[in-house]
Amino acid sequence: MKLSDIRNISWANLLMWLFPFLLIVPNVALCFTEHYSAAACAAGVALPLGVYMLLCALSKNVGRSVLLLTPISIYAAFQIVLLFLYGGSIIAIDMFLNVVTTNVGEATELLANLGTAITVVVALYLPPIVLAIISCCRHLHTADAARSRALAAGLSLAAAGIASLAAAYVGTPGYSATRQLFPVNVAHNTVSAIARFHATRAYPSTSASFSYDAHSERPDTLREVYVLVIGETCRADNWQLLGYNRPTNPRLSKREGLVAFGRALSESNTTHKSVPLMLSPLTAETFGDSIYTVRSIFEAFREAGFATAFFSNQQRNRSFIDFFGEQADTCVFIADNPAAERSDSLLVPMLERFLRQSPARKKFVVLHTYGSHFNYADRYPASCRHFTPDNNAEASAANRSVLINAYDNTIVAADAMLDNTILALSKLPDTTAAAMLFVPDHGEDIFDDYRGRFLHASPTPTYWQIHVPVLLWTSPAHRSMYPTHTAAAIANSCKDVASSRAVFDTMLSLAGIVCNHSRPLRALTSPDYRTEPRMYLNDYNEGVALESAGMRYPDFEMLKAKGISAR
Ligand SMILES: [Zn+2]
Incomplete structure (x- = not known):
């Protein structure tokens, strides 16, 4: 045997032994990040490591084997990036759907801020893949003796696994392998995501026969305008109106007729679930079964005689928000x-134009903002740049104060946009009963504690991702005509609220609409408002008790400190 042959076999053998250990990196990390039992760990x-060893040793052509394992390498790389990002949890069904529903610009914004994670993943998986390609091209094969040893080791590990x-x-x-055994669980989630994607595409036909049987209890002659503003990535803790020690609400803090709810938690930390929850009577418990058949709040208002409009500053996501x-x-x-400027402030003139041009006496409008979505510094004009430095720093715990400055500026921009919406409603004739409800879809982590978590939509929530501000403004005419609504809202403002659950019935209550799906006790304007057990819509589309949704000790401590019930 020539010296070059020995060298080639060494490279091939190295690849055969090394690659299974590189693939198993996320499995080892998950043992530390997840609350798995010893047997599950x-x-x-052992089981995946044994199987990888067997797969790498079965054929002499280890380069080809490694390349055939590319899907597993991609799962492993994606999983490692997520562990960097969220400090735990496996790749969720929602994450696959987010790839489809989030626009390319957003995805690249996130990736640009994940430098360390990407570097680690590239360093782990690129060299063996390059080596595998070279092995294939040069026909490098493993030595029989080494393969026998690897097969024996693989068999032993697989048996122990x-x-x-x-x-x-x-x-x-x-315990279930489809939930706790990587990459079986992620493969299972991929299949579930594809099934959901197809069920979603069939929505127009599966929801065609849905009806609310809704009617208004108000006189036809009464002029009414109701506006629901859906916020994006909005943390209650950064709102001056709710006790934040920075002046992030310079305008709304002076506004009359505003009620702020400080104990609101969203039942989802993702846009594509939270917004449909708000725009329908669905809750965490009913979402999974009924999302493919229910129609939106627009249908209920239209059946009750309202002209309806939806103005969005978000991109279409080919899912329920669009439908x-x-x-x-x-x-x-x-x-x-594509040429249009994208600013939430543009939604207000769109509202004003609709109010001017629509001849209907009763109008219902939803404004979907882009709010405080990362990258924060891109979400506000210079006039809202109240906190500096706010320059585009890399997202890291070390840069938290800069990120918070930029984030707080997004709240100043939201404050101006909401106040302009109220101003638009204030210009309507005095006899118009009008109201605006502001509810964000979810909050955001910004390196708030030792976990170093950032962004939202992680497979399990944190306190910061679900604690959102809820604001209600009613016009003087509405207040004088329906004083019990205002009094009840003020009384309920210190109670626990499930934000996404409360929207549908609060909007219907403000407008005096009754339908076969209304639950009046969920309305924040009801004197009989009842808090319900805290629920959370998990990645499997199951409504689970919030306490079992994967939050950790720091989250429960924050809830306790804010006087918010987790139950
Ligand atoms: Zn969102």
Whole structure:
């Protein structure tokens, strides 16, 4: 045997032994980040490692074997990036859907701020893949003796893994490989995401026969305008109106007729679930079963005789937000025109134009903002740049104060946009009953505690991702005609609220609409408003008790400090 042959075999052998250990990196990390039992951890490492070893040793052509394992490498890389980003949780069904529903600009904004994670992943998986390609091209093969040893090791590990798997099924309540064994769970989630994607596409036909049987209890002659403003990535803790120690609400803090709810938690930390929850009577418990058949709040208002409009400053996401928005009589996505400027402030003139041009006496409008979505510094004009430095720093815990400055400026911009909306409603004739409800879809992590978590839409929520501000403004005419609404809202403002759950019935209550899906006790304007058990819509589209939704000790401590019930 020539010296070059020995060298080539060494490279091939190295690849055969090394690659399974690189693939198992996320499995080992998950043992530390997840609350898995010992048996689940043992199964989660030994079984996949054994299988990878067997797959790398089965053929002499290890380069080809490694390349055939590319899908697993991609899962592993994606999983490692997520662990950097969220400090835990496996790749969720929602994350696959987010890839489809988030626009390219948003995705690249996020990736640009994940430098360390991307560097680690590239350093781990690029060299073996390059080596595998070279091995294939040069026909490098592993030595028979080394393959035999690897096969024996792989078999032993796989056997130990199967025994651990059996122990996990027997000894760990609720254990399932499709939930806790990487990459089986992620492959399962991929299949679920594809199934959901197809079910979503069939929505227009599966929801065609839905009806609210709604009617208004108010006189036809009464002029009414109701506006729902949907916020984006909005943290209650950064609102001056709710006790924040910075002047982030310079205008709304002086506004009459405003009620702020400080104990509101969203039932989802993702846009594509939270917004449909708000625009329908669905809750965390009913979402999974009914999202494919329910029609939106626009339908209820239209049946009750309202002209309806949906104006959005977000991109279409080919999902329920689009479907629901298109159920309004008028539906405009600003971003449909690629040349258009994208600013939430543009939604107010669109509202004003609609109020001017629509001849209907009763109008219902939803404004969907882009709010405080990362990258924060891109979300506000210079006039709202109250806190500096706010320059585009890399997203890291070390830069938190800069990020918070930029984030707080987005709240100043939201404050101006909401106040302009109220001003637009204030210009209507005195006899118009009008109201504005502001509810954001979810909050955001900004390196708030030792976990170093950032952004939102992680597979499990944090306090910061679900604690949102809710604001209600009613016009003087509405207040004088329906004083119990205002009095009840003030009384309920210090109670626990499930924001996404409260929107539908609060809007219907403000407008005096009754329908076959209304639950009047959920309305924030009801004197009989009842708090319900805290629920959360998890990645599997199951409504679970918030306490079991994956929040950790720091989250429960924050809830306690704010006097918000987790139950
Ligand atoms: Zn969102």
